[in-house]
Amino acid sequence: MNVNQVVKRCEGLYEDLDFNAVKQWKVAAPGRKAIGYMPIYVPREIVHAAGMLPVGIFGGGDQLEVIQGDAYYQSYICRIPRSTLELGLTGRLDCLDGMLFPSICDVIRNLSGMWQIMFKGKYVKYFDLPQNYDDATGGQFYVHEMRTLRSDLEKISGKAISDQDLRKSISVYNENRKAVRELYAYRAQKPWQAPTSEVYLVLRAGCVLPPEEHTALIRDYLRETEKQSRPKRDNARIVLTGSFCEQPPLGLIKSIEMAGCYVVDDDFQLIQSWLLDDVSLEENPLEALSKAFLHRSASTASKYDVKKEDKGQFLLRQVKTRGAEGVIFAAASFCDPALLERPMLQEILARQKIPYTAFKYAENTGQMAPIREQAGTFADSIKLWSAA
């Protein structure tokens, strides 16, 4: 496959709101099960160790016509819960044997209860992630949450998940995260070779593909794109942040790039880079997953910063290590976590004299002109500023 073919394949997966990839995976062997999860983070290793396919559900994008889902939400609630309900109500998620709703915000939390009522008979778990990062406290609670998930999945599959199964899955995901890190590092180094509109699609493929296959796909992409030399532009290097849940339409990512920005880091598919390094294979697997979460994971608006000094450090590191020149805050409209976090991060950037701009979007935003204009002005000002 050449790079275009890889991207085409990812695009096909991204556009397929019927989740045929999941269905195909399920029919390939008898008794296979798939479990959906919503943003931002769940330990997919446990689902994988149960022999099941973890499936990332990131709303309906801009191609889905939301009719029934709208009847459940007022105009002042973000779009992802309504399009996710639409997916469910139109039978598109029937291929899932369960859904995980991680603790990220009140909307997803409430959706977990709605799912229990509206999709009776399906496994639903609200997956509570700790906001206390001591091993003996938050860690213990988190291990308990994971244990519950483990035993729930054992019941669904009818077979036990051994520690060895878990270790194997951790190792599979360690490899997947490694590939994602390579992809991010490559893009930061040569953003003209790996445009974010492509990188995004490659990552999104990880929502529906088994991790082993996804890892190979990332590496195919890296290998193939390197073969094709593409023009390098004098674009502004930016970190995009705030898009960790409801996703912007692909057109928006393209517009930012067309406006003269190279996205050198982002939080679109945070789950895939959430754990910052390899999870230990030596310890008890659930404890190893817990430690990785508590001590070595990404920061985001839904996660508590223990000290004032911690706020914004992750973003500053992203800016610094990726050699970014500015930050774009792109948040879904009505997204409380992202929009409440934003002024704090902006204050920190301002103190460091790092330029930023901010806008809101919805997953079905159609009008790109204002965003393209804003991103263009921002890119121009960065270039002027750095030339001065």
Next chain:
Amino acid sequence: MSTATAKKAVLKEDSMWLQKEMINRNYHEVATAHASGRKVSATFVPGNLNELLMCFDFARRLPETDALQNGLRKKSGKMIMDAERDGHSEDVCTYVKADLGMMLQGDIGPTGEPMPKPDVLLLSYTGCFTFMKWFELVRQKYDCETVMLHVPYQGDGRVNPAMREYVVKQLKDKVIPTLERVSGVKFDIDRLRGYMKESVKAEEDLVGVLQTAKQRPSPIDGYFGAVYYIGPMFTAFRGVPEATRYYSVLRKEVEERMRAGKGPVTPDGDHPGEKYRLVVEGPPNWTNFRDFWKMFYDEGAVVVASTYSKVGGVYDFGFRHDPEHPLESLADYCLGCYTNLNFPQRIDMICRYMDEYQADGLLINSIKSCNSFSAGQLLILREVEKRTGKPAAFIESDLVDPRYFSAANIKNRLESYFQMIKQKRGAAQAVAA
């Protein structure tokens, strides 16, 4: 007004005067805390650990009550706009913006006294992620110590031992040591037990008061009136003997009204007569509170039960603070607040209220800027209608943002809703005949 009638009016509302005094005194205590060598804590209503904070002699601030009081005094609109001008999104919770706007305006509290910087922000909250961001924002501004108490959500509709253990452990290992360090006061568990004993008495009386609404006519309004009744319990007074006295006075007053066959007291005097009995879900609007309430009593509507009056503790299904197991009981308290219940539990609770309080219907007041309550309320509406066969209606407003209170719209909706109840009732009677 003659002196005699004035005296009568005062006597009639003893509990209201008591409460007003308590609130004003608390604001004054907070305002003068630093001058008198006391430390100041700030915390939230749902899951507030008042008894624990008292063990460390803190003067206790509750930013939500500040926002609410500023809303009632029509000051919040400008505060919100100031916060928006300062870079806060128009999309986010207006309670937060009212608080930040108050800070921007020099931190003058609702009673006109300057509010001191809190010495500690106790991030103990249940059922709303915004709280976490709120205190992070305040911390960024004030640079004060923050301590987190993460309360897990009842995602499965129950509290499992690991959840309780997690909360207790945080209390022991994080919260109490931090409060000791900031206050310089050593924790004394017997002191905590003592406060809890007071809490239990007040809790009994509060439940007694709220449950009088099962009577016909109801002597109280379980929403507009109840927000006053829950005031001391949900804020800086639970565990204080004064609050115990308040609730015992209140209960006597309410029971007296019940015996006399009277309806609730409204700002315009006695309720004109109960025609519709409602259950209400969702917080009220504060900026136009009286106009809002009037739209109900003018039409003869009484709210017999509400979920909002359970945000700072669901006491009517049996929970009481337990002095024998103080920390576990604090954990259970936090875990059990209304906002920490999952959707099936919330719907069950509302259906139970509809039944036990013989309500004619459910009204949802959806708050524009409150995801915690609003996301999913339309499903609550459908489910409750389906399960009870009673009509439900939906109105929209905001807690403290006057821009989102459209009196004409709400009034129209309410009037047609009451018509609908009447028609349904007529139809039911016709069938029965």
